[in-house]
Amino acid sequence: MVDGYHGYSDPFTLNQWQQISHSYTATANTSISVGLRFYDDTGFDGNEVVYIDDFQPTTTTTPPPPAGCQNTELNLSLTTDNYGAETSWTLTNSSNTQIASGSGYASNTTHSESLCVVDDSYTFTVLDSYGDGMCCSYGNGSYSLTGPGGTLASGSSFTSQQQHTFTIGSDNGGGTPTDPSQYYASAAGLTGYALKSQLHSIISNHQSQGYSAIWQFIDQSERDNYFENDNSVLDRYSERPSSNDAVSYVAVTNQCGTYSVEGDCYNREHSFPKSWFGGKIEPMNSDIHHIFATDGYVNSKRSNFPFGEVASASYTSSNGSKLGSAATSLNYSGTVFEPIDQFKGDFARAYFYMATRYEDVISTWQNNTEYSDAVLNGSANQVFEPWVVAMLKRWHEADPVDAIERARNQAAYEFQGNRNPFVDHPEFVQQIW
Ligand SMILES: [Ca+2]
Ligand SMILES: [Ca+2]
Ligand SMILES: [Ca+2]
Numbered sequence: 469m470v471d472g473y474h475g476y477s478d479p480f481t482l483n484q485w486q487q488i489s490h491s492y493t494a495t496a497n498t499s500i501s502v503g504l505r506f507y508d509d510t511g512f513d514g515n516e517v518v519y520i521d522d523f524q525p526t527t528t529t530t531p532p533p534p535a536g537c538q539n540t541e542l543n544l545s546l547t548t549d550n551y552g553a554e555t556s557w558t559l560t561n562s563s564n565t566q567i568a569s570g571s572g573y574a575s576n577t578t579h580s581e582s583l584c585v586v587d588d589s590y591t592f593t594v595l596d597s598y599g600d601g602m603c604c605s606y607g608n609g610s611y612s613l614t615g616p617g618g619t620l621a622s623g624s625s626f627t628s629q630q631q632h633t634f635t636i637g638s639d640n641g642g643g644t645p646t647d648p649s650q651y652y653a654s655a656a657g658l659t660g661y662a663l664k665s666q667l668h669s670i671i672s673n674h675q676s677q678g679y680s681a682i683w684q685f686i687d688q689s690e691r692d693n694y695f696e697n698d699n700s701v702l703d704r705y706s707e708r709p710s711s712n713d714a715v716s717y718v719a720v721t722n723q724c725g726t727y728s729v730e731g732d733c734y735n736r737e738h739s740f741p742k743s744w745f746g747g748k749i750e751p752m753n754s755d756i757h758h759i760f761a762t763d764g765y766v767n768s769k770r771s772n773f774p775f776g777e778v779a780s781a782s783y784t785s786s787n788g789s790k791l792g793s794a795a796t797s798l799n800y801s802g803t804v805f806e807p808i809d810q811f812k813g814d815f816a817r818a819y820f821y822m823a824t825r826y827e828d829v830i831s832t833w834q835n836n837t838e839y840s841d842a843v844l845n846g847s848a849n850q851v852f853e854p855w856v857v858a859m860l861k862r863w864h865e866a867d868p869v870d871a872i873e874r875a876r877n878q879a880a881y882e883f884q885g886n887r888n889p890f891v892d893h894p895e896f897v898q899q900i901w
């Protein structure tokens with residue numbers, strides 16, 4: 469015996485094998501004696517048969533600490549919440565090979581780790597096995613991964629997982645996020661419709677995930693982590709930003725379904741109505757940048773009417789979204805739907821995205837319906853009728869980009885592979901329109 473007694477069997481587990489192990493760190497090359505003891509417990513009268521098999525001493529050599537990283541050193545700092553065991557992470561390279569990972573963390577503790585990586589593109593994924601992220605209902609966990617060029621990935625509040633992509637290369641001083649710093653490089657210096665066309669090239673290679681995957685996006689990334697901060701579905705037609713919601717949706721459970729009143733279920737709203745682009749045509753029909761989780765009933769009230777400012781409402785949702793006749797200041801007469809101020813800019817930037825992503829096909833869409841004609845002007849560059857340009861710019865300026873939209877844009881990028889340029893660079897709107 470070199471280290472006392474270790475590794476007891478469970479006396480209540482009978483008639484089956486139990487594995488018992490103990491590791492011992494020797495201070496020098498030496499011989500070690502291993503002994504086994506059998507205790508007389510209840511029911512053990514000295515005539516029992518005990519089998520011992522597969523005794524396997526193994527040696528592990530701990531490598532000496534590396535004498536400094538010869539490539540690029542990244543530093544991970546991870547602070548767990550009250551459920552540290554739920555947190556894990558992986559780092560994969562451009563061949564999708566996992567090169568580092570971590571799990572099994574103690575709760576409410578901070579772990580620091582240094583990673584030595586070669587030049588490549590990487591995906592850093594943080595996972596939460598329970599699906600409630602690392603913050604802030606049960607403690608305040610967070611993580612950040614930094615390289616010589618600054619922060620490559622950071623976060624705290626998410627659901628099941630959060631992913632970050634970045635590139636380590638000698639040309640950029642050792643680590644910059646792929647998004648969005650390099651994303652718009654080819655548009656540098658451009659303005660006007662030349663800028664818009666270049667943005668079109670940059671964002672046009674996205675991979676449609678299909679309309680059913682929109683449910684998954686909502687489940688993963690369209691949650692209220694901002695207002696009630698209760699992880700319910702963030703529904704822009706029912707959310708009351710400064711008071712308690714009348715309607716609250718549990719992700720997945722409350723997917724539509726049929727509805728007869730507001731509050732019955734949430735669905736996938738094409739903020740840019742699908743009839744305007746000819747129906748269920750991909751990739752428009754499943755493009756997450758203009759599809760939002762909204763109350764099914766309110767969505768049906770909105771129908772395919774243009775967005776606008778309402779003079780006199782015939783219907784008002786629980787958060788004040790209105791359907792009614794257009795305000796005279798709008799320079800449009802007809803029925804319009806007016807979202808609340810908090811989300812007007814969100815929808816405006818979704819429209820600027822549509823005008824840019826689909827500039828190669830959008831000029832014919834005004835022929836599809838009465839309302840697409842009311843909104844679109846038949847051009848590939850300006851895209852919108854003058855009253856719409858004026859209104860969207862007004863909404864864009866009055867409701868600037870916030871953390872909700874930034875997080876959604878990043879999630880959309882990870883979901884389908886392209887970004888909304890007007891969330892990343894709000895100044896592009898003025899430069900183009
Ligand atoms: Ca809410
Ligand atoms: Ca609220
Ligand atoms: Ca907003």
Ligand SMILES: [Ca+2]
Binds near residue numbers: 842
């Ligand atoms: Ca028109």
